[in-house]
Amino acid sequence: MSRPGRTRSPRRMVIVGGDAAGMSAASQARRLCPPEELEIVAFERGDHTSYSACGIPYWVAGDVTDRDELVARSPQEHRERGIDVRTRTEVTALDVQGSRVRTREGGSGREEWTGYDELVLATGARPIRPPLPGIDAEGVHAVQTLGDGERLLADLAALDRRRADERPRAVVVGAGYIGVEMAEALLRHGYRVTLVDRAEEPMTTLDPDMGAHVREALNRLEVATALGSAVTGLETDAEGRVRAVTTETDRHEAELVVLGMGVRPLTDLARDAGLPLGDSGGVLTDLAMRVRGHDNIWAAGDCVEVLDRITGAHRHIPLGTHANKQGQVVGRNIGGDYATFPGVVGTAVSKVCELEIGRTGLLEAQARAAGLRWVTVTVEATSRAGYYPGAAPMRVKLLAERRTGRLLGVQIVGREGAGKRVDIAAVALTAGMTVEQMTMLDLGYAPPFSPVWDPVLVAARKAVSAVREAG
Amino acid sequence: MSRPGRTRSPRRMVIVGGDAAGMSAASQARRLCPPEELEIVAFERGDHTSYSACGIPYWVAGDVTDRDELVARSPQEHRERGIDVRTRTEVTALDVQGSRVRTREGGSGREEWTGYDELVLATGARPIRPPLPGIDAEGVHAVQTLGDGERLLADLAALDRRRADERPRAVVVGAGYIGVEMAEALLRHGYRVTLVDRAEEPMTTLDPDMGAHVREALNRLEVATALGSAVTGLETDAEGRVRAVTTETDRHEAELVVLGMGVRPLTDLARDAGLPLGDSGGVLTDLAMRVRGHDNIWAAGDCVEVLDRITGAHRHIPLGTHANKQGQVVGRNIGGDYATFPGVVGTAVSKVCELEIGRTGLLEAQARAAGLRWVTVTVEATSRAGYYPGAAPMRVKLLAERRTGRLLGVQIVGREGAGKRVDIAAVALTAGMTVEQMTMLDLGYAPPFSPVWDPVLVAARKAVSAVREAG
Structure with missing residues (x-):
């Protein structure tokens, strides 16, 4: 592959943003390329790297007692692995023509340009904070x-x-x-x-x-x-x-x-540099996570839009699991290997006290927006065999395409055992299965784990009839 | 479809064995066909119908306090739904030529022949009880x-x-x-x-x-x-x-x-009647669960051999979840609808106290017997984010085919959250996914449910490298 801009030995990989996506890319590239072939510099405007923002509510709740438990790898640990992490250093400008970024160091205020052979944008997202009266008040x-x-x-x-x-x-x-x-x-x-x-x-x-x-x-x-x-x-x-x-x-x-x-993609740098952004303001990439139209600029994590594998649309879905995968894909590609991020099906799970919530695929409004026609069914079932202690009710809603019977989405609200059950549907969606095919899935069954018909299969069975009746 | 043998209005469906498979077939056929079109007679040599044999250990343990909780539907409940259940009635012979079965009533000892248009063999399995000295002792x-x-x-x-x-x-x-x-x-x-x-x-x-x-x-x-x-x-x-x-x-x-x-298929009746049996003694059927070579004889449940979707071999895998699905397929076909049982991938979960065990796909010995070449990887990971309370270690072993990287099997031993995780792999196996494809699966992530890389994906990532190294 020919690369525009400066060349030099070793090549230099510059990362903007030292959280999950950026540091996954760094770690993966480092694993594939020794320092004599690839220099890796990561700029992070804060003090921390590779931390779990998703863990903050549990830290506040008291489930996690020490902040450092949320830090998967500190700047020092990254440095020991041959990654030049510069914390408190903000990237203030991107010069695409010159293949360089301008940085400002928080302490000294010193500004400078750093050239790159490969640039990774992992600038993350910013919480939505509407300009309401009092929004900046204490408390x-x-x-x-x-x-x-x-x-x-x-x-x-x-x-x-x-x-x-x-x-x-x-x-x-x-x-x-x-x-x-x-x-x-x-x-x-x-x-x-x-x-x-x-x-x-x-x-x-x-x-x-x-x-x-x-x-x-x-x-x-x-x-x-x-x-x-x-x-x-x-x-x-x-x-x-x-x-x-x-x-x-x-x-x-x-x-x-x-x-x-909620949050919005933090892409001022990308926008100012003229990089392509999608409808929700996220950077647009190809399947290899290369910014569209830019051979040596990559993007990953909460600052990008992801391909929805069901509709082909691009959506902003900020989630640590996507950020890690995308970062890994970028790191593999920069490191000389090959990988793609094929998109998402929109899986998410959450928990409030005993309540578990899972979803994957399309909501009805999303199916409508995509021009699809569908049937919906909702079933109530239990997480375990009805006679087994702790069997908890769960409600499963399923969308299937009319005519084809293809699975379009599943939503589950229940208690223990409800949330991660969407994984069954997430894999089935990825595989493009129909609800008829799903009814015969060979899922794990034993009374402490599931009724003899798993709740997801009960919904699939009902959907088979609904598809047929809808004609 | 033309049917050999006796014709009459209504047609008569005769079921041998009143447990999960047989009564699922009966219930499904009844839902599709009114009594004036289809008479349904089920012979059961015991007292009970549609009970959960899988629940017996939990009943013995005290988790289930009342035997009747294990009975999904009693003979009387089936009768109220228009199914003529005859308990304590053993089928002693099958006359395929004459399309009839001979029965003996337990109480009176009365024997008689009953003709059928459609016959369903759901005779189940018998526990292995080797002829050891003392095997019949009290206790x-x-x-x-x-x-x-x-x-x-x-x-x-x-x-x-x-x-x-x-x-x-x-x-x-x-x-x-x-x-x-x-x-x-x-x-x-x-x-x-x-x-x-x-x-x-x-x-x-x-x-x-x-x-x-x-x-x-x-x-x-x-x-x-x-x-x-x-x-x-x-x-x-x-x-x-x-x-x-x-x-x-x-x-x-x-x-x-x-x-x-363990158990063996209980197929004396089938064997004596000359029906085709597989290597492990189970009845062999086609995908519609019709006994091979017999247009109006069907079989389902623990008495059949199932198609292994990965190897194409037929295996005896007695499990309530398969029995229910197969019974439903038979009932749909007899009731004039169409369905197939496409086979299994060999999923099973079990639990001992806090220990959870899950498996799906092939063991190494099974892969060898099928003529496959494979790589194995084993990883240790946690059920939840490492910092989240209750995160329990789990060990995941994964087999992938050499060259193609196709998933061949997953085994998991861990604690809470380990067992049902095999469902991810069960669906991926069904879809024929490679481990490379699996690494990018969009699975549910939140700290109480999973680390940012689900343990199954961690194993898949390692397997990608192993496949490449094996060449």
Whole structure:
């Protein structure tokens, strides 16, 4: 492969962003190429590398006691493996023509240009933080970085010291998976929690009818839900601390507010450099994770859009598991091997106390947008043989394409054993199976694990009839 | 379709054996055909229909308190749905030429012939019970039927009343999944349990190296294992009650013995009638579950051999989940619909106390017998993110075909979350995926459910390298 721009021995791989995607790419390339062939420099504007942002709610909840447990590999550990990690160093500009990036060191403020042979953009995502009155008040927290988690835990400790007899109140804005996980974390701290979202039901990664079951379960857990009304602002007290969240219809008093309104790709650098972005603002790549039209620029993680294997559309799905895979693909390709990231089917699992939520494939709205026609079925079944202790009810909703009977999506709400059951459907979707084929899947059966017909197969059986009846 | 033999209105479907396979066929056919079109007669030599033999160990353990919980549908419930169930009625002969079966009623001893348009053989399997000295002694139990379970529970209660201060001793002969489940059940009754098997490791549904981990886990649970030495006989006391099990090398005293030596297809009726049987004695069928060469005879459940989708061989794999599926296929075909049972990939899960065991696809010995060449990898990983409470270690062994990299099998030994993870591999096997394809599967990820790389994907990644290195 001929490469434009500077050449030199060793080649230099420059990474922008030292979290999962970027450092996976670095580690994988290092494994394939010795330092005399490939120099690897990673710029990270924060202090940490390779940490699990997905673990922050569990750290706040107290399930994880030490922040460092969330760090898979520290900057020093990466350096010992031959990766030149520069923390507190922000990349401020990308010069595509010159194959170089401009950096500013946080401490000294020193700016300089660094040339690259291969560039990896792994700039991640930024939490959505609408410009509402009071949004920057004290007591309003995001949960994206380890620093966010530290600030929230410190605030919780401070509030705890001041706490009156009454249970303190928290509002979580955004009822997606971060929101519901944070609701649990705050319950564990003894808070009365209200989950606020402009959507009519929580978990818009589910169809509303399945979201309704999540809402009911949240209410049973004593999480209040205030849905269908957008936040209009945050009230502050005389000291500038948040004291209430106002919506179009209500006012919710709170000593603490957590924002879980989702994230957007952080792609200013890419945009300013003229790299191609998709509808949701993520960098567009080919299957090898090379930025479209740029031979020596790669992108991975929360800053990219991923191919939806079912519809062919590109979507922004920020998830650590994709970031790791994409980073590995980039590292293999830069290291001289070959790999592709073939896209996703949209699998996600979450947990709130005993409640487990899983989904994969398309929602009804997504199927409609893709021009598909489909049937839906919903079944109730149990996680284990009905007579086995701990058998918990679960609800499975399944979408199948009309005529072909091809599986389009599965959503599951239940308790223990519900969440990871979507993996069955995730693999079946990847393989393009029909519901008829699924009914005969040879899944693990024993009374402590499953009824004799696994709940996913019960849904598939019902869908076979629905496809036939729909004609 | 033209049918040989007698014709009449309504047609008559005769079922031999009223358990999962037979009654699934009956129920499915009844759903599709009203009584005026199809008469359904089911002969069952015992008292019960549609019960879960797989649930017996949990009933004995005390997890299930009432025998009737194991009965999915009683004879009376089937009758109310328009199925003429005749319990305590044994089918003693099959006249294929005359399209009729001879029955003997248990009570009256009355014998008669019943003609059929469609015959379903669902005669099940019989526990292996070698003709050893003392095998029929009091205190020696099988666990195949509800009657077996009742007798064992009565014996346990009687022994309990007589129990001295010392912990009573039990020997379980056969260290397969029934054996290990019964070991747990007897532990729960306070027994010291010794598991005896002539194989060198327990669970011969796993490769020996994985079986060794099961043995270690059993030993940690204080189940003694006496392996690699076949049972030679059972000693009895003056009252004719078992008091010890002798093997080629040892003698194990026991107040109670449970036989879990596996089962064989119960196909005397089929053999006597000249129906085709496979190498393990099971009835051979086509994909629609029609007995080969016989247009109006069908077979389903533990009495048949199933197609192994990976090797094309036919194997005897007695499992309730296959019986239910096959019965349903037969019922759909007889009822005028169309369905096939496409075969199995050999998935099985079991549990002993906290230990979970899963397997799917081929063992090394099976791959060898099929003429395949393969690589194996074994990885250790955790069921959840390493930092999340309850993350339990699990060991995953994976076989992939040389050159093609096609997945051939997965074995998992671990704790919570280990067993059902084989479903991922079961679906991937069904779809014929390569390990390279598997590495990019979009599986459910969140810290309480999985590390960012699911253990199955970690094994797949390692297998990709192994396939390449093997060349």
